[in-house]
Amino acid sequence: MSVDKPPVDNGVNVEALLEARAALADAPDIAEFKWRATTSWVRGTHSQSSIETFYGLGGEQEHRTTFTHDADHPLQFASEDMGATPVEFALVALGSCLTAGIAAVAQQREIQLNSVNATIEADMDIHGILGADPDIRNGFSGVRVHYDIDADATPQEIEALVAQSQKRSAVFDILANPTNITVDVN
Amino acid sequence: MPHVPVAIVGAGHCGLAMSRCLASRSIDHVVLERGEVANSWRTERWDSLRLLTPNWLTRLPGFAYAGPDPDGFMTAGEVAELIRRYGEDGAAPVLTRTAVRAVRGRDHGGFAVDTDRGDWTADAVVVASGACNLPTVPAVREELPPGITSLTALEYRNPAQLPEGGVLVVGASSSGTQIADELLRDGREVTIAVGEHVRLPRRYRGRDILWWMDAAGILDERWDEMDDLVRARNIPSMQLAGTAGGAMLDLNALTGRGARLVGRLAAIRDGIGLFSGSLRNVCALADLKLVRLLDNLDAWARDNDVAVPEPPERFEPTAVPSPPALELALRPGEIRTVIWATGYRPDLSWLEPSVVNTRGRLIHDGGVTRFPGLYLIGMPFLRRRNSTLITGSGADAGDLTEHLAAHLGSLAPPVRVSARG
Numbered sequence: 001m002s003v004d005k006p007p008v009d010n011g012v013n014v015e016a017l018l019e020a021r022a023a024l025a026d027a028p029d030i031a032e033f034k035w036r037a038t039t040s041w042v043r044g045t046h047s048q049s050s051i052e053t054f055y056g057l058g059g060e061q062e063h064r065t066t067f068t069h070d071a072d073h074p075l076q077f078a079s080e081d082m083g084a085t086p087v088e089f090a091l092v093a094l095g096s097c098l099t100a101g102i103a104a105v106a107q108q109r110e111i112q113l114n115s116v117n118a119t120i121e122a123d124m125d126i127h128g129i130l131g132a133d134p135d136i137r138n139g140f141s142g143v144r145v146h147y148d149i150d151a152d153a154t155p156q157e158i159e160a161l162v163a164q165s166q167k168r169s170a171v172f173d174i175l176a177n178p179t180n181i182t183v184d185v186n
Numbered sequence: 187m188p189h190v191p192v193a194i195v196g197a198g199h200c201g202l203a204m205s206r207c208l209a210s211r212s213i214d215h216v217v218l219e220r221g222e223v224a225n226s227w228r229t230e231r232w233d234s235l236r237l238l239t240p241n242w243l244t245r246l247p248g249f250a251y252a253g254p255d256p257d258g259f260m261t262a263g264e265v266a267e268l269i270r271r272y273g274e275d276g277a278a279p280v281l282t283r284t285a286v287r288a289v290r291g292r293d294h295g296g297f298a299v300d301t302d303r304g305d306w307t308a309d310a311v312v313v314a315s316g317a318c319n320l321p322t323v324p325a326v327r328e329e330l331p332p333g334i335t336s337l338t339a340l341e342y343r344n345p346a347q348l349p350e351g352g353v354l355v356v357g358a359s360s361s362g363t364q365i366a367d368e369l370l371r372d373g374r375e376v377t378i379a380v381g382e383h384v385r386l387p388r389r390y391r392g393r394d395i396l397w398w399m400d401a402a403g404i405l406d407e408r409w410d411e412m413d414d415l416v417r418a419r420n421i422p423s424m425q426l427a428g429t430a431g432g433a434m435l436d437l438n439a440l441t442g443r444g445a446r447l448v449g450r451l452a453a454i455r456d457g458i459g460l461f462s463g464s465l466r467n468v469c470a471l472a473d474l475k476l477v478r479l480l481d482n483l484d485a486w487a488r489d490n491d492v493a494v495p496e497p498p499e500r501f502e503p504t505a506v507p508s509p510p511a512l513e514l515a516l517r518p519g520e521i522r523t524v525i526w527a528t529g530y531r532p533d534l535s536w537l538e539p540s541v542v543n544t545r546g547r548l549i550h551d552g553g554v555t556r557f558p559g560l561y562l563i564g565m566p567f568l569r570r571r572n573s574t575l576i577t578g579s580g581a582d583a584g585d586l587t588e589h590l591a592a593h594l595g596s597l598a599p600p601v602r603v604s605a606r607g
Contacts (some may be wrong), residue, residue: 028544142509160474166467167382176463177452 005143012107046072056182066122087140091120093171098145101165111157121146143175190216191307193299195289197223197280199246199269200564201314203579205278206247207587213594217278217314218301220285224269226316231262233344234368236428238360239575240394246272247580257394259428286315290538291557295597308596310559310590313537317565317574318530324356327456330524334516339365339527345372349411351522352376354459354514356451358383360423362527363435368425371444377521378440380465381450385423385472385504389432390480392495393489396426397593402486405572406581409552412567418546419567422529437469437504448511459514459521469504476501503564532565553586559593561586 024031033056039049052066070083084092095118106113122140127133149158166172192208194201197219208215213494222228237244242256249272260268273280281303288300289311299306321338330336335349339361345368352375355366362378369376386395399405412418427435437447477500482500512515514521532548534541539557543549552569553562563582572578 025543156474156477159470160478161469161475163467166464167471172464172467176449178455178460 008107008110008112010107010113012102012104014104014107017104027058030056031089032056042070042082044072045077045079046070087122087124090175091122091143092141094143094145095120097164097169097171098162101169102147102149102161105161105164105168106151106153109161111161112152114152115148116151117120117148119148120144120148125159140175187305187307188308190214191308192216192310192312192590193218193289193297193306194312194314195284195286195299195314196220196315196564197269197273197278198226198314198564199224199272199576200316200318200579200583201312202273202276202278202280203246203583204312204314204563204586205273205280206276207583208590209276209278210247211587211591213587213591215279216306217273217280218284218286218299220281221272222282223273223280224266226318227262227266227269230318230340232339232342232365232368235262235364236260237262237576238266238424238426238428239396239412239577243396243400243575243577244268245577245580247583248276255501258430286536288536288538289313291560296559303475308559309594310561312561312563312586312590313534313541314563315329315532315534317532319533320531321526322529322531323526324451324528326451326454327524327526329365331454331457331516333518335523337523337525339525340514340530342525345369345374346373348523352520353519353523353525354379354451354516355525355527357381357527357529358425358437359527359529360426361423362525363437363440364427365525365527366440366445367435367443370440371446375446376440376444377446377448378437379451379459380437380463380468381422381462383437383472385476385489386424386426386479387434387436387476387512388426388429389434389499390483391498394432398483399578400572402483403493403543405570405573405575405578409567409569415567418571419547421563423566434501434502438502441505446511447507448514454516457516459516461510461512461514463510463512465510466506469506473503479598517532553582554589559590561590 033054035054037049037051039047041047047066048070050066050068053065054061069089071086071089072082073079073085074081099116099118102116103113120143122143124140125136128136128138147162151158191213192215194204194215194217197217201217204253205215205217219225236259238259239257240256241251241253241260244251244260284301284303286299290298291502292298292307292539295308296307296309299311300307321340323338327336342365353369355362355369356376356379358378358380366376366378388395390398396405409415425436430508433439441447447465449465451459452462453460479498480498487494516524524591537558539555541548541550541555541560541562548562548565549556550562555562564574566574569582569585570578573582
C-alpha cells in the first residue's frame with residue numbers, strides 16, 4: 001500500500017509539454033520557431049532591446065507584454081552602467097534556461113523542488129575584446145554553474161536532474177556548440 | 187510468377203529464426219538472401235570483431251549454445267558459421283545469391299517481390315535484412331579538408347588499412363570504443379569525439395553484465411511498456427566488447443591507454459574541428475545512468491535472494507580532461523584519418539511501401555507495419571530491449587509468426603499455392 005502524499009507541483013504543466021511533443025510527430029512544421037529581439041542604440045555603450053513577438057506553432061505569436069532590457073558596460077569600462085553587460089545577459093540566459101529545465105524535469109520525475117539557486121560565473125580575458133592579443137578569444141574561456149537545490153529527492157536524483165537539464169537546454173547548446181551567424185546591414 | 191505465402195528478406199539470424207518459427211507452424215515460405223547465409227557477418231565486419239554477447243547467450247529457436255566455452259565470445263567468422271549451421275539444421279528454404287530488388291504492394295493485397303533471379307508474389311513479407319546496412323554519418327563529413335582519410339566503421343577493417351598518423355574516432359559507442367582501442371594498441375595517437383554514450387562494465391560482481399540484464403528481465407522489457415519509445419529505440423549501443431577476461435572498455439580504459447577525449451564533433455571550419463563543450467555533461471550522464479543501473483541490479487539480487495559471487499562495487503567516474511580541447515586542426519601531423527563510428531541504419535531502398543516517417547524513423551508497432559502482411563524484425567527495440575541481440579530474435583520471431591499466421595488465416599480465399607509444391 002502506498003501512503004498518500006501531496007501531488008508534486010513545481011508549477012510546470014508537463015502534460016501540456018508531452019502533448020505538444022506528441023502533436024509534433026504529426027505536424028513537424030509547427031515545431032519551427034523563430035525567436036526575435038530588436039536592439040536600439042541609446043548613447044555610448046548603452047542600448048535598449050525589446051522582445052515582443054516570435055514565430056511558432058505555424059503562426060506569428062506575441063508575448064503577454066513587451067519586455068525591454070537595458071544593456072551597457074560598467075563604470076570601470078568608462079561607461080555609464082545603465083544596465084547589465086551583454087555577456088552577463090548570456091549568463092542570465094544560461095542560468096534561467098537550465099533552471100527552467102530543472103523544474104520541468106523534476107515535475108516529469110515527480111520530484112518536489114523546494115528551492116533552486118544557481119550561481120553562474122564565466123572567465124574572460126579582455127585582451128581579446130580590446131584587440132590586445134590575437135591569441136585570446138573574445139568570448140568566455142570557461143563557464144561554471146553552481147547549483148544549490150533543496151528537493152524531496154536523493155542527492156543522486158538531484159544530480160541527474162541537473163545533468164538532464166543540461167542535455168535538453170537550448171542555451172547550454174548555444175554556448176557549448178558553434179552556431180552560424182549572419183549579420184547584414186541595410 | 188511463383189507465389190509463396192511468406193517471403194523473408196535476409197538469411198541472417200533473424201530471417202532464419204523467423205523461418206524456424208514459420209516451419210514449426212507448417213507455414214510455407216522462402217528466405218531470399220543477396221549473398222551467403224549470414225552475409226553481413228562475413229563481409230561487413232572489421233577483422234578482429236567478436237560478438238559482444240557471451241556464447242551462452244547465443245540462443246535461437248531450437249538452438250542453444252552447448253560448446254566448451256560458454257563465457258567466451260565468438261569471432262565474426264564463428265558467428266557466420268553458427269548461423270549457417272543453424273539454417274542447415276533447420277533445412278531453412280534459403281535461396282542464396284538472390285538479391286531482392288523491390289518489394290511492392292499489390293492492388294488487391296499481398297506483395298510483388300522482384301529479385302535478380304526472378305520475381306515472386308507473396309501474401310506476407312518479413313524484412314529481416316538487418317538494421318546496420320548503411321553507416322549514419324553526420325553532414326559535417328562534407329567539410330573535411332582534403333588530404334584526410336575518411337572511413338566509416340563499416341569500411342574499417344584493421345589498423346594497417348590506415349595511413350600513418352593520428353586518428354580521430356568520432357563516436358564512443360560500441361564500434362567507436364572498440365576501434366579506438368585497437369588503434370591505441372597499434373600505437374596510434376587517438377582522439378575520440380564523445381557524445382551521448384552508454385557506459386557498462388563487461389563484468390559486474392563476478393558475472394557478465396548481460397547475465398544481470400538478462401536475469402533481471404531488463405533485456406526482455408517490451409516496446410509497449412516504454413514511456414518514451416522513440417528515446418528507447420535511439421539509445422546508443424552499449425560500450426561493450428567481446429573481450430575474454432572481462433576487461434571494461436570504457437573511456438577511462440581508453441584514456442589509460444593514451445586516448446585523448448574531446449566533445450561531440452560539432453562543426454569543421456577552415457580545416458579546424460570544433461568540439462562541443464558538453465563532454466563533461468555527457469560523461470556525467472553516463473556515469474549517473476551506470477550507477478542507477480547497478481543500484482537496480484543490486485536491489486534485484488537482494489530482493490530475490492540471488493547468489494552472486496562478489497560484493498557490490500562502484501566504478502570511478504569518467505575522467506574528463508580539464509579543460510577538454512574545443513578545437514583540433516584536421517591536418518596531417520595532427521589528424522590524418524577520421525573514422526565515423528556514428529551509427530548505422532537499415533537500407534530499405536528496395537521496399538516500396540514506406541515504413542519511415544518524415545524524420546526517417548521506422549514506423550511500426552512491435553514489427554507490425556501499417557501494411558497488412560508486411561513485418562520488420564531485427565530493428566532496435568523492435569519488441570524488446572534485446573531485439574538486436576541474437577538471443578532476442580527468438581521471442582520476436584515467435585510473436586511475429588503468431589501475428590503473421592493470423593493474417594494469413596484472415597485472407598480469403600484461403601487457397602494458397604505453394605511455390606515448392
